[in-house]
Amino acid sequence: MSFIRKVRSLLWKEIRSELQGKEMLSTMIVFSLLVVVVFGFAIDLNKDLMGGVLPGIIWITMTFAGILCLNRSFTAEQQNDCLYGLMLCPLDRSAIYVAKTIMNLLLMVIVEGVTIPLFFIIFNYPGPQQVGLFVIVLLLGTYCFMAVGTFLAALSSATKTGEILMPILLIPLIIPVLLSAVIVTKGSFGLVVSGADLYLKILVVYGVVFTVLPMLLFDYLLEV
Amino acid sequence: MSFIRKVRSLLWKEIRSELQGKEMLSTMIVFSLLVVVVFGFAIDLNKDLMGGVLPGIIWITMTFAGILCLNRSFTAEQQNDCLYGLMLCPLDRSAIYVAKTIMNLLLMVIVEGVTIPLFFIIFNYPGPQQVGLFVIVLLLGTYCFMAVGTFLAALSSATKTGEILMPILLIPLIIPVLLSAVIVTKGSFGLVVSGADLYLKILVVYGVVFTVLPMLLFDYLLEV
Amino acid sequence: MTENTRTSLIEKVLAWSTFLTVFVALYLALVYAPTEKTMGDVQRIFYFHVASAWVGMMAFLVVFVASIAYLLTRQANWDIYAYTSAEIGVFFTTIVLITGPIWAKPIWNTWWTWDPRLTTTLILWFLYLAYGKIRLAIGEEEKKARLAAVFGILAFAVVPVDFFAIRWWRTMHPGALVTSNGIALAPDMMLAFFASLFAFTLLYCYLMMRSVRIERIKAEIRLLKEGMFN
């Protein structure tokens, strides 16, 4: 299918220009490690309390690393007005959205894969009881974040204020997701939280909403 | 003096283009409020423990708001290669550094003035016992942050990776400052911390070091 | 063939003496030195831990000095010294960050705490990693050297904090060995300690010499290439 082929080409372009030229990935990993360090000494608690706080710390760190990632995600398009070049092409606008989302997701998943095990080591926490649930909530939460985040990054890249605007659009939208993700993560740590499965359902619903709406709206966003 | 006059003109330009054109300030305030909210639910602790955690939260929030502020601080200079225009002028390079630092400090102080009282309200914490010490450590910490941050923003704006590089240069350099600031802040909250005055001294020393070194090095930074 | 492609006599001597001293130091640390009473054999990590920490910080001091020298003289040599030393410093700091937690686990019953000493050591490691990142992010040789030197000077602001962390205030991490009251070590341990310190310093010197030579060869190859294509 033409759509998939174009998404692939777009993704190829993303990877070529972001990863090779700019070492986005390694920088993001270092960044999230540093954030962990900042948390580490700024909030140093004893072990009993750590379980209650660690999920929050994980999600806040991922939020900041994600914002960093999103900020970069449309800058290449703004140099030399490349976004106009893309708009000129006969391609479904949502292909751009899909490719950028996949790229951002890829980056985030790699960052998480590296940093989260280190979180447990550094904070000296034994690790989640229900590893399966933990991985699921991690992926689901990250997906929701990037699905709506990429959309908003596109939106704010079209404004003058650009990257300073993006977080303040994104954070309020993403708060329900973070809230649910933190609670489910706590659940996966074996801390008794009432209604954790309800929150998981909320996450799934958000995942669906944040997939359908951007796909429908992206055409309007990049209309001209 | 010519130096001071030029700093004033540069500052005027900064304020004209950043504040008016881009609503940096209000966005930064909204951003830090949102961060507070995220913390609010991600890390919910009972009141007894809050005193130990709040200083950390305050400084982490200021770090992120500050990074946001620094990221924007050289973007105007990069459009149309304005930095070259500045370099062309017969002006002491450190005037650029001084003006940008003052601008960033101004922004941060306003943001802090608005958000920190709200922190205490949102987290339902009575407020620092030693208000004077609290204000001093806040200003001193912010000054150190912006003094070295502005310098590093200039440095990384000269590289290809730019704004993604800046935080990973800045955070490690600033960690001793944050570490000390958090401890002194805890002290100002009336929590007994041994050697808090020593940490205040460290802050002062960093304030001096981060004033002298950038002033000496800025010429090399913007050499051509 | 230029002089850089040959291993000089000094380098050869250095290589062999490093090899020998490391061997001797290993023997002294692992066999000769007495077992510590409370900690047991883990304490033997001490000899490598402290020596590599000191050599690491010394390496960053060299970065600092070479960076200043570069900005003043603008000779590419100083730049080469600065970043080879940074690389080697990161290497030794990595050893500290590996041996420290291995030691900490049995003693403190945790891999890591947010003690100022440990925190500053960790960020030192990050700082000089960032130093390398600056170099990667710039294409132009001269600019690369200049900006890296600027950062190399600035970054050194953290090293004294790391060094004095234990001397300034009470931390979980053991206090200073060397104080104004002399050295708080049993004589046998002291011998082993100084031997390993000496060995690590020699290792540093040898690595420096070798890497500097390699960098010079690289620079020469660049020049040759230019000559070929223009």
Next chain:
Amino acid sequence: MIITRGLIKTIGSKKILKGVDLEIAPGEFVTCFGPNGAGKSTTLKILAMLSKPSGGQVLIDGQDIRENGSTLRRKIGMISHNSFLYDNLTARENLEFYGRMYEVPDLKRRIARLLDEVGLSFATGEPVHSFSRGMQQRLSIARALVHNPPILLMDEPYTGLDEMAKGVLNAILSQLAQSKHTVFLITHDFDQGLEQSDQALILVGGRIAYTCNPRRVKREEFRRHYLELIGGVK
């Protein structure tokens, strides 16, 4: 074929286009002149569907751009003030990317030919950010031609080109004209602009102030007209 009827563009309270009526026959070569700030680039952007008119209609090959935008895009190639090139990709990678977006068959060969034509074969593997201004402009021309579009919209394409490259662009243009491509060219250079064109427009203050067939009007007369019109405005 391009037809616009009463094209209007306002930004804020500023009227940039005040009713532009264009008629470009298939295979015609139209050049548009006009003083700085007249609205030439704005018109071109609307034709390229990169900007929405505030009023009026645009028909390309009889189809309204509001309805058939996506199919019409394939027919258009554009050169703008900006190069639309990715700084971190090499010359070849840029063309490859755009070629794939247009699903150009036998892309490798086409790219090699285009790069050769614009005289960049010696720098195919170098990233665009290291290109000089003229080299970027050359690559931008290749980019616009990669899918061999029947309609070419060009905003001051001679910018930054050296004598040689100008010749190359002229050759490309005359070849396109012969093979019945429609060309809409914006330029300030009378010599280059009037040479090949079938129709010449002068846009002043958001309106078309003068149209002629440059084959019938002498260059000097055209210039006189132009200066008269400008003088009348400012």
Next chain:
Amino acid sequence: MIITRGLIKTIGSKKILKGVDLEIAPGEFVTCFGPNGAGKSTTLKILAMLSKPSGGQVLIDGQDIRENGSTLRRKIGMISHNSFLYDNLTARENLEFYGRMYEVPDLKRRIARLLDEVGLSFATGEPVHSFSRGMQQRLSIARALVHNPPILLMDEPYTGLDEMAKGVLNAILSQLAQSKHTVFLITHDFDQGLEQSDQALILVGGRIAYTCNPRRVKREEFRRHYLELIGGVK
């Protein structure tokens, strides 16, 4: 007076300038031609002290730029590919800012005159990001002249200018030439470039390949030389 001796610039392993020797007398008008990627802009940037030569020496008014950079800056005005203008500031604010950086006396009046000269008085209060390309170029010319520099370095200043504005720029240039300003002009346009200049250079592949006095050499002959030189390279 500008003198360069064996100017070399390398980026990575690429040799961009391979020994450029220039000699520009005070009050001289020098035009530099050359194919795309020859190194013209690179040379200009070095003369403007915006880029450091990898080797060689530059003397301006007898002073080495490495030692007296800060005092020499006051003497230089530059027009580049990029406008050096702040997008969010208005035309007047941009000039005011740069004027203050050069400590221009009686700034208000000078700005009003310059804006009038380049034909932008109608848009003084509008932000630069809403300017058309030509309007930005006009403002860029005003910016370069705000401190009335004795030395002017210009990289393709005619870009994007309409017929009228080209005339204005030519008038400004000839006025500068008469009042003993030193001008170094890069252009691809033989007509504009050769008209007023005392010395014409052709830079090819990072070397000066040809120098002449354009008053003695016919335009056609010069063009022939130029094409020959280019042909010899590629």
